[in-house]
Amino acid sequence: MKSIPAFFRRPSALPGFSLTFGIAMTYLSLLVVLPLSALATHASGQGVAGILKTLADPRVLAALKLSFGLSLLAAYADMILGILLAWALTRYRFWLRPLVDALVDLPFALPTAVAGIALTQLYSPGGWMGRLLGAIGIKVAFTPLGILLAMMFVGLPFAVRSVQPVIEDWDRETEESALTMGAGWGRYLWQIVLPTLAPAAITAFGLAFARAVGEYGSIIFIAGNLPLKTEIAPLLIVAKLEQFDYTGAAIIACVMMVLSLAILGVVGLLNRYFTRYLR
């Protein structure tokens, strides 16, 4: 206890700080901090020139554009589907509701490679959905649309679960007074429900985006993986590693992390803005 200076933490009557703090810090240092510093060192090994050279490669640029563009789109779609599912699961009681509620977490529990081959099977030209959509001229598997679909699949549970508690904790009296005072249902949805849901919806967007942009297993089967067309950034990291280009792999990884953290930062700011604006 005495080994930790008093300014470092507020005094507590509970013993055990040194032991548990020691375990947690050792674990985090070895498993996260040390490996991530290796990543940063490798990425900056050839200086700014090395970073620019890697980024100037059209294949890298195309992969980053594809990954970030599609995952922003997927996050947006998941946000809307998330509100829909959360609303349906909390505002009504219907047969099989507990089953449907449990199923929402399927994309989280299903190993990504399994989801990947299942989606590919379904949406390839010979599969159930592939035949159906092919008849109206829509190709999903081995196109960017397939990547979008896989990204939406893995992000959906996170979107639903961030909106659900907000609708659950709804203040029923506000709703009743608004509606008895003569506001129509449409106006009520637009003017009261949507703004109240905004912060949770933004969180849903952020979580779904974070999951989608890094996703690998469920995408690589359905993507087709054509360079410049349907090659996602995580796959390019794997490709660089297979050529033993550690620096290239580390640079793409770092750029991905910086970009996603920046986007998640903006999402956090928006969330704070909407939370405050509502009060």
Add this chain to the structure above:
Amino acid sequence: MTRISSFEPLWFARLVVGAALAVIAVFLMLPLVAIFEQAFVLGWRAYAHAFSEPDARASILLTLAVALCTVPLNVLFGLAAAWVIARYDFRGKSLLTAILDLPLSMSPVIGGLIFVLLFGANGWFAPLLALLGIKVIFAFPGLVLATMFVTMPYVARSLIPLMQEQGSDEELAALGLGASLGYVWRKITLPNVRWGLLYGIILTNARAMGEFGAVSVVSGLIRGKTMTMPLYIEALYNDFDFTGAFALASLLAMLALVTLVAKALVGLQVERVRG
């Protein structure tokens, strides 16, 4: 179907429930059905045959071994981290929480890459490992490290809100009466958070057994040696052995279904404890 709010127009409620059920059926149920359909498309015998392959058995055993190493270590870390974060105020606590959450917002591929950069052929520790004759990358320790990284936050994340809500009154009272810290942990802290801990273990285990991106980077993909089930499924699929791939996939899909049921049941218990 009944509405919770009678102010909501019936047509709206029907529209929402209909749309939600359609999304669930097409988007979530159909892939699940497709897995089992493909696994049994050539009949039971072909399905059973897929599991008699020595490489398939090796991949199942390897997956179990990786999970068996990963889960206990992450439980130990999760308990320690949750205790520190939920029970004390100290400088850098928000930084600690941010680092704890980092694996959730990182590509699993990067989770594998960082260990290649440490222990791989040109990695920081390559000379040391060569000296000691230990292989980490393209071997079992690498698989465990990558899996530990990816699944690190789940136990701590499940425990922290629970521990924070319960507070430390009971623990302080027992300590004041002269109980030792170990006794307090065993008799008060652990029983109070047992459902949260179980919840975290279920999530960690599901993620550990199904992890793909991180382990594919560190595995080296040696059949029968370093291929976990998800990696072996990929190999079978790329060899056009669809029945084999979907048979193994159906096993993981069943694990996912068991996980969902366990998660829902334990989740209810956690809600009950939190009141």
